[in-house]
Amino acid sequence: MTGRARRSADDRRAQLVxxxxxxLPTTPVQELTIDEVARRAGISRSLLFHYFPSKRDYYAAVTRAAAELLWAHLLPRPGTPGDGSGVDGMLDRYVGWVETFRETHLAFVRGASGGDPWVAEVYAETRDRLVEVGLRTLGLPDDARRRQLVLAFFAFTEDLVAQWVLEPTMPREELLALLRDVLDRLLPR
Amino acid sequence: MTGRARRSADDRRAQLVxxxxxxLPTTPVQELTIDEVARRAGISRSLLFHYFPSKRDYYAAVTRAAAELLWAHLLPRPGTPGDGSGVDGMLDRYVGWVETFRETHLAFVRGASGGDPWVAEVYAETRDRLVEVGLRTLGLPDDARRRQLVLAFFAFTEDLVAQWVLEPTMPREELLALLRDVLDRLLPR
DNA sequence: TAGCTTGTTGATCGTTGCTCAGCAAGCCGA
DNA sequence: TCGGCTTGCTGAGCAACGATCAACAAGCTA
Incomplete structure (x- = not known):
């Protein structure tokens, strides 16, 4: 043979993730098989288990990568000043994220709530970080009650935006205004 | 042997469900194995496949049964007049349901969003029925926009109540009032 | 060239979803 | 009592998948 491609550990890891x-977007989390991933990577199953001790670890790593993408997309970009840093900006970017990466995002959310505790933990971490940033942006103290409300607001937003992208029953601006209105209602300043 | 217990088809089906x-409450949906169910029923795996063509069909049947329980619990009871038939009554009963059957309910919700399309369909049916009843109870027309909002409100309620049960950050009455407030905000009369 | 590190594989195992041929329990008519 | 029918039920066995392990080989260094 012409010699197998031998990659560095980091390279291989990144490739697999x-x-x-x-x-992720095209395959339900539970139907994603190690065999398929290994086949696409052109390696044996064994090698994947060398980098990730178990299937769960692999899924968790993939989920974490997806969360990082979302996270990076939600933060205000330094190059885009103006309405970037407020809550409105974050809501706007969130809707944009779902509009652009709808499949990936749904897979992320579903995979998170679907069974595996390790994957759910990654999702919970991301949500917690978002709550923290959200409350800070709003200039509100971070107590248990507000945390619950913000998390529930995320659930509301996720569900509504996911539906709205499929069937836009209102203009984009109205959706954003509605989300902002509900949030203000839940957390009066 | 003393003779195996030979049940009628309906009996066996009901027993398995x-x-x-x-x-369901103690076992993540994906870890629930046919072997375990068959063992508990004291039958062979084969028999379970005789009644349910596949694992999915079995899960769907179990999910449907759970949905029926929830549904029956949410409808106003004829024996309990007073505040039973309005939206407040339904919200009250929903909170009560989650308080009492928290584990089962979380398993139901998670199982629904976790991967399997057949199970998700059962969940979607239940939600649709609830939206219909909800809008009718509120005396509002049933259009696409309102449907989306009610569904998103369900997501909000599910999330908030699930958290609140674990850590009650406000009195029960305040929770109910808040839910009602958000709903009124979303669907002004 | 020898030797070490480490990326990589093939053989193999246990579990699990699923199939299939056939057994056996109960009921019926003669 | 006997034969025959329906149908609840089983055991052997297959394919797919997650996971393990001993061993090979690519590339660097001395």
Whole structure:
């Protein structure tokens, strides 16, 4: 043979996670098989288990990567000043994220709530970080009650935006205004 | 042997679904194995496949049973007049349902959003029925926009109540008032 | 060239979803 | 009592998948 491609550990790891990210949108989390990932990477199953001790670890890594993408997309970009840093900006970017990466995002959310505790933990971490940033942006103290309300507001937003993208029953601006209105209602300043 | 217990088809079916309902709260949906169910029922795996063509069909049947329980609990009871028939009554009963059957309810919701399309369909049916009843109870027309909002409100309620049950950050009455307030805000009369 | 590190594989195992041929329990008519 | 029918039920076995392990080989360094 012409010699197998021998990659560095980091390279291989990144490649495998990347394949997971590409497969995630089209494949239900539970149907994503190690065999398929290994086949796409052109390696044996054994090697994947060398980098990730178990299937769960692999899924968790992929989920974490997806969360990082979302996170990076939600933060205000330094290059885009103006309405970037407020809550309105974050809501706007969130809707934009779902509009652009709808499949990936739904897979992320579903995979998170679907069974596996390790994956759910990654999702919970991301949500917690978002709550923290959200409350800070709103200039409100971070207590248990507000945390619950913000988390529930996320659930509301996720559900509504996911539906709205499929069937836009109102203008984009109205959706954003409605979300902002509900949030203000829940957390009066 | 003393002769195996030979049941009628309906009996056996009901027994298997019942075992699923009992196992659901303590076992993540994906870890629930046919072997375990068959063992608890004292039958062979083969027989379970005789009644349910596939694992999915079995899960769907169990999920449907759980949905029926929820549904029956949410409808106003004829014997309990007073505040039973309005939206407040339904919200009250929903909170009560989650308080009492928290584990089962979380398992129901998670199982619904976790991967399997057949199970998700059962969940979607239940939600649709609830939206219909909700809008009718509110005396509002049933259009696409309102449907989306009510569904998103369900997501909000599910999330908030699930958290609140674990850590009650406000009195029960305040929770109910808040839910009602948000609903009125979303669907002004 | 020898030797070490480490990326990589093939053989193999246990579990699990699923199939299939056939057994056996109960009921019926003669 | 006997034969025959329906149908609840089983056991052997297959394919797919997650996971393990001993061993090979690519590339660097001395």
């Amino acid at each position: 990347q394949i997971g990210l590409e497969l | 019942q075992i699923g309902l009992e196992l």
